Amino acid sequence: MNALLEAQSVGHSYAGGQLGCEDVSFRLYPGEVLGVVGESGSGKSTLLGCLSGMIEPSQGSVRFDAGGQGLRDVFSLSEPERRLLMRTDWGIVRQNPRDGLRMNVSAGGNVGERLMAVGARNYTEIRGEALDWLTRVEIPSGRIDDLPRTFSGGMQQRVQIARILVSKPRLVFMDEPTGGLDVSVQARLLDLLRGLVRDLGVAAVVVTHDLAVVRLLSDRLMVMRQGRVVESGLTDQVLDDPQHPYSQLLVSSVLQA
Amino acid sequence: MTQNLLKLRVQNLHKTFTLHGRGGIELPVFQDVSFDVASGECVALVGSSGSGKSTLLRSLYANYLPSSGKILINHHGNWVDIASVEARTKLEIRRETIGYVSQFLRVIPRISSIDLVAEVAIAGGSPSEKAMEAAVGLLRRLNLPEHLWNVPPATFSGGEQQRVNIAMGLVRPYSILLLDEPTASLDAVNREAAIELILEAKKQGAAIVVICHDEIARDRLADRLFDVSQFKAAA
Ligand SMILES: Nc1ncnc2c1ncn2[C@@H]1O[C@H](COP(=O)(O)OP(=O)(O)OP(=O)(O)O)[C@@H](O)[C@H]1O
Ligand SMILES: Nc1ncnc2c1ncn2[C@@H]1O[C@H](COP(=O)(O)OP(=O)(O)OP(=O)(O)O)[C@@H](O)[C@H]1O
Ligand SMILES: [Mg+2]
Ligand SMILES: [Mg+2]
Numbered sequence: 001m002n003a004l005l006e007a008q009s010v011g012h013s014y015a016g017g018q019l020g021c022e023d024v025s026f027r028l029y030p031g032e033v034l035g036v037v038g039e040s041g042s043g044k045s046t047l048l049g050c051l052s053g054m055i056e057p058s059q060g061s062v063r064f065d066a067g068g069q070g071l072r073d074v075f076s077l078s079e080p081e082r083r084l085l086m087r088t089d090w091g092i093v094r095q096n097p098r099d100g101l102r103m104n105v106s107a108g109g110n111v112g113e114r115l116m117a118v119g120a121r122n123y124t125e126i127r128g129e130a131l132d133w134l135t136r137v138e139i140p141s142g143r144i145d146d147l148p149r150t151f152s153g154g155m156q157q158r159v160q161i162a163r164i165l166v167s168k169p170r171l172v173f174m175d176e177p178t179g180g181l182d183v184s185v186q187a188r189l190l191d192l193l194r195g196l197v198r199d200l201g202v203a204a205v206v207v208t209h210d211l212a213v214v215r216l217l218s219d220r221l222m223v224m225r226q227g228r229v230v231e232s233g234l235t236d237q238v239l240d241d242p243q244h245p246y247s248q249l250l251v252s253s254v255l256q257a
Numbered sequence: 258m259t260q261n262l263l264k265l266r267v268q269n270l271h272k273t274f275t276l277h278g279r280g281g282i283e284l285p286v287f288q289d290v291s292f293d294v295a296s297g298e299c300v301a302l303v304g305s306s307g308s309g310k311s312t313l314l315r316s317l318y319a320n321y322l323p324s325s326g327k328i329l330i331n332h333h334g335n336w337v338d339i340a341s342v343e344a345r346t347k348l349e350i351r352r353e354t355i356g357y358v359s360q361f362l363r364v365i366p367r368i369s370s371i372d373l374v375a376e377v378a379i380a381g382g383s384p385s386e387k388a389m390e391a392a393v394g395l396l397r398r399l400n401l402p403e404h405l406w407n408v409p410p411a412t413f414s415g416g417e418q419q420r421v422n423i424a425m426g427l428v429r430p431y432s433i434l435l436l437d438e439p440t441a442s443l444d445a446v447n448r449e450a451a452i453e454l455i456l457e458a459k460k461q462g463a464a465i466v467v468i469c470h471d472e473i474a475r476d477r478l479a480d481r482l483f484d485v486s487q488f489k490a491a492a
Binding site: 029032187191194216219220232233234236237240241243244245248249252 | 319320344365366
């Protein structure tokens with residue numbers, strides 16, 4: 001099987017020399033879920049930005065296999081090509097649903113818009129599919145015409161997920177997908193994500209500070225500290241038998257993951 | 258014929274935990290452990306509490322990382338060192354070749370018992386209907402009351418949880434089975450049911466490594482004993 005995404009010595013420094021991340025390399029295969037954990041400021045969001053085409057890394061390369069054509073450098077694509085990729089093969093779940101949704105467009109419209117971006121034109125079909133996806137993320141069908149701002153945070157997050165998954169991406173990036181939600185809502189959202197990732201076979205990179213989230217969702221885990229990956233391996237191995245001093249500290253600081 | 262086919266080869270395995278949080282002290286567990294397990298054979302790990310039986314078994318499942326040595330797994334006829342191969346292959350080996358029953362059940366929360374068992378089969382490639390049938394068959398043979406099938410095991414008794422755990426480990430025809438105290442919290446009737454199932458897997462050619470304090474169960478399952486305390490590394 002060929003890799004879907006490949007990071008090679010990816011590094012990024014912000015203007016002014018602030019280190020974001022450095023020397024990150026890995027390969028992600030179709031259907032695999034990679035978790036990224038680490039302390040605040042360790043470069044997780046920076047890395048996710050580099051991987052998902054939003055931040056051009058100052059070092060290294062990010063390559064993606066669009067439609068089985070072999071790995072191509074994401075940042076050597078033309079701007080329209082990259083935009084198309086972001087709307088079709090990729091989905092980015094933002095920590096704040098407001099960044100991932102159009103707040104002045106109805107829930108159904110938010111989902112339908114992604115379909116139109118990939119060429120759907122039949123209004124009835126688009127609405128039908130939007131409704132189907134909103135139902136899958138447990139949004140009552142009666143709310144399809146409501147604006148996202150009338151929804152709770154957890155519901156907004158679910159609309160965002162429906163919006164992304166409707167175009168059947170092959171790779172989803174998530175930055176703290178359960179951040180800011182209360183615990184019972186987190187649990188439902190996680191169950192939902194896990195089911196969808198399973199059923200659709202999409203690959204994902206999930207950034208979180210919550211070890212229980214990666215225990216549940218990810219096959220593999222990378223632990224980051226000060227911009228670097230200090231340990232990586234099978235999720236359960238890294239959590240049950242962490243090798244690096246920082247991973248040991250991270251695991252021992254939580255009660256039970 | 259298949260009786261002599263090796264499924265698992267452990268070579269010069271060594272495990273030391275380094276506790277960085279406690280000044281980097283080293284906790285040597287075992288060194289230079291080597292043994293082979295063939296198809297249809299069951300080896301019981303023995304040794305005092307803390308001698309490293311579970312650590313060894315977890316290493317065989319790639320849940321713990323050995324400090325050195327090899328763990329060669331016969332994965333579809335190829336020898337693969339599960340200790341050093343890339344993560345993706347470790348997962349593939351777990352899906353397709355090795356079944357593991359941990360000492361205590363630890364599963365994805367909020368999923369019903371029957372789905373937990375069926376999902377293992379589905380992940381290994383069974384169509385969902387077949388997987389569900391297999392799950393039903395196993396839970397029935399393990400006498401898990403039917404009204405519990407649709408309940409997540411979080412609230413189950415120790416013995417009920419352990420039966421879900423056993424069902425998850427036996428639902429696929431794995432060629433290697435790693436069992437950590439599979440019968441520990443079971444009453445006599447359920448212990449018998451579990452032993453029968455494990456013996457059937459063995460007859461079908463599984464290479465089994467088991468930890469089992471209960472001597473009656475151990476005598477029925479194991480062809481030979483492997484004493485882990487003999488390999489205690491100097492501190
Ligand atoms: N736009 C920016 N300009 C300058 N420095 C930045 C910028 N964004 C992030 N940084 C810095 O880069 C480093 C890594 O930040 P990043 O957001 O990737 O961390 P993180 O691991 O996602 O942290 P958190 O868990 O708090 O979200 C930090 O030191 C941060 O201050
Ligand atoms: N994740 C871990 N981190 C650090 N030390 C560990 C870890 N797991 C086990 N150990 C230590 O390794 C040693 C062997 O433990 P292990 O659980 O393998 O023993 P055991 O032979 O299975 O004992 P028992 O019969 O009581 O189950 C013990 O000293 C234990 O504290
Ligand atoms: Mg961040
Ligand atoms: Mg033990």
